[in-house]
Every structure is written in structure tokens, then in C-alpha cells.
Amino acid sequence: MYYLENLATPVVAEYDVIVAGGGASGLIAALSAQRAGASTLLVERANCMGGTGTYGMVAQWIGFFNRRRRVVGGIASELADLVVSLGGSEGFKQYLMAEASASPIPIVHFAFNPEVVKIACDRLVEASGVQLRLHSRVVAPIQEGGRVRGIVVEDCAGRAAVAAKVVIDATGDAVVAHAAGVEMAPAEVASLRQAQPLTLMFRLSNVDVAAFRSTPRDRKRELALEGLSQGRIYWESLSFCSTPGNTDAICLMSRVSGFDATNAEDLTRAELEGRRQVQSIVAFLRERVPGFQNAVLAAIAGHIGVRETRRIAGQYTLTEADILGAIRFPDSIALGAGPLDIHEAGGTGIALHVPQQPFEIPMRCLLPQGKEGLVVTGRAISATRAANGGARHMGTAMALGEAAGVIAALQARSGTASVAAETVRAALRQRGGFVSIDDHADHFIETTT
Template sequence: MHDLEKYDVAVLGGGPAGITAAISAARSGAKTILIERYGFLGGMSTAAMVYPWMTFHAASGEQVIKGLAQEIVDRLMALGASPGHLRDTIGFTHTLTPYHPEVYKVLACDMLAEAGADILLHTSVIHVETEGERIGAIRLYGKNGIRELKAKVYVDATGDGDVAYMAGAPWEKGNDNGKLQPMTMKFRMRGVDLQAIKQYMKNNPSEFYEKSLISELDRLPLTGIMGFYSKWREARLPILRDGLLFFSGPGEDEVLINTSRVSGLDPTNSEDLTKAEIEGRKQVLELETFLQLNIPGFERASVSAVGTQIGVRETRRMIGQYVLSGQDVLSARKFADVIARSGYPIDIHNPEGKGVTANFIREGGAYDIPYRSIVPLQTANLLLAGRCISTSHEAQATTRLTPSCMAIGQAAGTAAALAAQLRCDTRDVPIDLLQKLLLAGNAELGITEAAV
């Protein structure tokens, strides 16, 4: 075993939260490294084809997530790899944001390089060494064998809270019965006639989600479709869904299918995850046949890509200094230590049956995510970023969404750099200074001047 260089900040996990955490830490002057187990960045957005990004806006139309997340969208738009924020024609959120995942993979690396952050791919964390309340070092496994890395501050952006878990930080998992939201194997199809789908929706509006913007399809691009309820019921597929859910793009004849569902398994258990991967891919082929035979516009369509891995909605939630609750979300609660905001509703896919439980934020507003929810208990030089932050089962069903994770990652990276510079525990980072840095470096993050 040999050591890597010592860093100020080590970000573990190269998904949307890890990317923004590492960029913001490096831009803040910290010597930063981003570690990722796959051979590319993007996490669920690329490995599991989570698409599109939902949502940067509150239901009122106010944009509440800006900063680095918006910078990424702007740069994708400049590259012709995103149309920007479009109305969600399902009507579930105000907007959604299509993007080209292959361009995002390259752009993320470019932005990290510009910021001066190091990247190490094909590398996994296998052990965390603790010294009292602090992480002393982490062990990594990759093509060089086992190596040790030391940093002043660590950011757990693994999604599953792997680093915090290995460090001995407390955690929770699932609902009151310990059941987790189901997993979904997402896939793309090409050769889809979106005009035929649009016409069917106009002719059969009762077949689709009640909030669908069908009356506005003559002026809006068709971005999302939830429904075909009677055709789904008639098919009697062994998939615990009420209907089809898919999104258009990024190609003109392309859609992303978000309909498979694998329930009753734990993604932090290797045997369960193996079963889920196998079952998910079987469902993809069943759905392809169903779509080709039953759904207008899919007659000549075929599967063009399947996720590298199954999409995971929920695993460990680390317990932090504050546990964000569902009531905090729905009441649009404000916090003095706000470091990010989100307007996405509570969206729980039934862990044990069909359907989705949706609860919307009061008056179409947005809720604050407090700094204390990214500071885990018992580990003094660690921060959380992404879906593993400190929330209840209900609140996690909104904080887990990609734009929320991007905003949380930006705050975590900035805070990690600040803790390294001040040589203080993460719990002692001055919140007023952190908020000012977030505002100064990325004006209109969504945090108002009043909050500072």
C-alpha cells in the first residue's frame, strides 16, 4: 500500500453533488480531489440515466436553485446539449431540464480541471480509519491496488453514505417499517413519433395525469408523459406501477422510460442489488415489447440504451445535527443556517405496492435546507452531500432530486474548504461567512440577502 498526496478536501463520489462539491471546494482555494468508482462522472444522472433534472423552480415559477447548478445548465446550453428549463407537461413540477448525458460527463471534467481539482476514476473507498471523532485517512482500491489518502476535510457524496457509515456515524434507513423506495432500471428508446403521442393525448385527455398540460401542447414542447392508464391496466404487466412515465429527449425521436420498478430490496445489500439489476433488465425488455405493441408512436421504436446500473432512490440517511422533516418541507420552513433551497414536492414511490404519494409545498413555495443537515453526528471533519444528508424518510423524497443535490454539493464543498482553511471542525464553520461566500461566489444561489 502506498499513499496519495495529502489534500485539503477529498470528495468521495462523482455524482451531481460530488461534482459541485469538488468544483466549489477547489474554486475556494482548497487542494481538492474527487474520487469516483466508475470510469466517468455524473452518478445517477449518467450511470442510471436519471433524466431530466427536476426541478430548479418552485411551483410558483420562482427559480430557487441557481449557482453552480445553473452554471452547468448554461454551459450545456452553450454546447447545444440542453434547451434549458422547459415547462413540465406532466404538470408535476413547474419545469424540468433536459440534458445530454455524454456532454455532461465531459463538461464536469472540464469544469473540475478549470477549478484545479484532481480527479481519480475507477477507484472505491474500502475503509475509513478514525482517530477519535476525526477521520484520519481513507483506504482506496483501484488499478494501483490499495492506497491511502489523507485530507483535512472529507465530503461524503457517495449517495449511500458509505464513508460516513464506515466512519461509524449514526444513520437511518427506510420508512417506519424499514422499507425503502423501489429501484428503477431506466432506458432510452429511439424511433419514437412524439407527434403521434401528442395527438393521442389531445384525443384522450382522461388517460393522463390530471395536471397534464394537454391544452397547451400546441404552444409547448412535449417534455413529459404520465398515463396511458387503460392500456397499462389491460396489459397486466407484473410491474407495480399505475401507468407509463417517460420523458422526451435529448434526441428528437428519443424518450427516456422511467417505468420499471423493483421493490422490496435493499440497495446497500450486494445480494439484493444483484437481484435488482437482473430483474430490472428483464423489465426493460418486457416494457419494450409492450410499448411497441400497444402505445401510439412506439410502433417503430426500439431500446437504444439501458442504465449502467439500476436507479436508486433511497438508502442510508445519516443522522446530522438537524433532521429535516416532511413538515419542514411542506410548510416551506425557513432556517437561519440555510445553505440551499428546493421547490420539489415530496415524491414517495410506494415501497410496498403501486403508486406514488405526492405532497406539495404550501402556496407553491420552497423550503430551506439547513447547514446542520449536512453535518453528521460524531465525525468532526466530514460533511454530507446528496441524498444521504440528514432528513426523514419523507423529506428525503425531495432532497434526493438532482438539482437539490447540486445545490447541497456546492454548499458542502464551500464549507469543507472553509473548515480546512480555518482548521476547525465542520460543525464550527461560521455560518454567516459560509452564506456570504455562497452569495459572493455564486450570486443568486437561492439564498436571499435577508437570510445572511
């Protein structure tokens, strides 16, 4: 049975470029398109920008460094510098990821206070000329003759249509591309309910971070296995990011499997299960884990963290072999760093692997097949499941976003979907971006802590 709607949606504005989703990738995409001369609208369903990193409270950017080599620059660097200058981070540091697991790995991360990142995002957008529309959900593309011509948004006031020459889908879930009928990559799981688990982040105040950090790794692993065997924690993780000043721990410890994150009924049950897990984990930490005795639950993320949903089947699909073999692409427009990071649904462990070298991501991964007026960036680019595990980190999403902005601005200006990769690469390099494996060679992390 269907309820047939007869809608006449007013067209309220027109832009060169509209970016759907203001997360890691979409924020940078909007700034990038505007800097490339396109009038740009950024539409975000939440009350802030930054996406999974801010309202999802995943409070560390990785993907900026492959081992010790820097692979992301450009606007993402400006954002990181601004966050540091506002006191929201102590900058890039060496960090042992998943240290209570069987296979921890050293990486370079940028831990931050998500509240300060929200403010930094505001400042960059306000200074840029990008038009920002928060509290607005993109619900459909406008299409004419098979070409995307804008979007329909819904907010408290109702529905509105906004026209654009090019739309960038940065929703992470390929919301626009999917609704426009773009072919999706095979999910490689029987159902999205078997996709990687969800994680509800939470923040504890009054933590003695130094006491935890100085606890030997073996002891942390023993404690994690103890909590797991008692059913009080949910995977081999006592991982958290500490905010500047080392007072708060933003914990990456819940693990919720079996739900499809594109389905609101599933997400509802996942959020409730996440909050049930948070209560159990907090009690275990307070009782057993050094540094957490006096911890206070300060915040729970505004949206459960989603690792995996739809990906487009674009003009090229990035594979794990491309990443591990550091395959060269003449149309590479961003560098990934890894690690390859797949959490199996229902599992309690984690498999992490850092590629030997940075890897190139071709422009074609952002371009859907047979659909003009649309560029896809961030978590939903065309990649196999395993490759996505290495390319979904926020540093990489930001580098992809900068490229997407340039591509969309050039498409909008020329009125055609075919833009020369060399033009995009030159523009990105001019802004301090890294587009080829050769570009990064002289950039090493200076911090050794």
C-alpha cells in the first residue's frame, strides 16, 4: 500500500555547488569549492559541523600520517592549526592504537576536544563565504534528464528545493547518490546488519589520565579480557582519547552489532543498546581500571558512530591490493595513510594493519557512473569493503573533500562532468595538498612523544 503525495516544493535559491553533509569531508569540500570560485551552500542535519568527529565524538583525527610521513595538507591542516590555536588539541602525536588488544599499532593521531572543533569549523565557514544551513536534512536530489540539478531539504518549516550546478554527496551514507539511482558497490555482506559494528562514544570527566597511561600494557590487556569475560565490556578495548589537560577521557569502548545504520528502527535499537553498554562499561572502569575511580559520565555522543553503510560503484573502485601495492594512478587526487581497520560484526577483537607506504586515491572513485552533476566524497566513495577500511579515516576524508570541492567547482564552471585530473591535481598542490606518492617525501612528523 502506498500513500501518494502531491508535492509542490518551492525552489528557494540557486548555487554553483551544494554540499550535502558537513562532516569531515563535506566541511572541507564546501570550503574548497568556495575557494575555487563557486558559490557554495553547505547543508547539515545536525546543529554543528565536523560530523562523526564532533557530534559523534570520535575525538581523534588519523589518516594525516602514514607511519611518520605526512600525507594530508591543505585546508585540513588549516583546520588542525586553528583547533590547536583555540586550545582544542595539543597537536599531532605518536599514539599506540588499540593498546589493550592483541595487535596494537603505533600511529600518529590528533586528539581533540570536539566542542572546540565545532567552534573552529564555525570560524572557518563564517570567514569563507560558504552559506551554511544547519538543522536541515537532505531528502532527495532534484534531477533533470538524468542529471542532478539540486536537492530537496526538510527542516522544521517544511520542504524546500535548492538548485545547483553540481551537488557533492558528503553524507557518508550516499544519501543523494542512492536516491538519484546511482549504482552502489556490492556491500560484500549479506545485509547491512552484518556491516562493521556501531560504537556509541562517551566522555568521562575527572579521570586521572596519567595514572591510566602509566599502567603497563599487559595489565591493561588483562583488565580488558577480564571485563570481556564477565560481559561487562564489549570488545578488547580500553581505548580513549584524552582532551588537552588530560582531565577527560572520550571513550571508544562500546560495540553494537547486528543493526543496519540506514534504517531508523535499527538505529533506534542501536542507540538504546549503546547507552546500556555505556552504563556497564562506566561501572567496570570505575571499579577496576586505574585512573577511573572517580570518573563522572559527562556526555554521550549525539549519534551512534557508523563505520560502514553504502558505497557507490564509481568509475573506478579502489581495492585492498591497490592500497597494499601502493599502485600509482595518473588521476590520483588524495593520499590515504591507513591503517586498514576492519571490525567484524559480533567480534570482540580488531585487525589493524598500516600499509608500508601511503596510497593514491584516483579521482574516478569520487565520480558515479552515468550520472552528471554529482560528486561523492568521504566514507561513501567507490571502494571495496577492505579498501574502505583503509580510506575512511577523517584525515583521508578531508583530503578527499578538498579534491571534491575543486572537481565540483570546475564542473560547475565548465558545465561538463569531464574535468582534467591534471588541473585538479595542480590546484590541490598549489594549496599545499598531497596528491601523489612522490609529493609527501620530505614531510615527517616532528613530534616524538
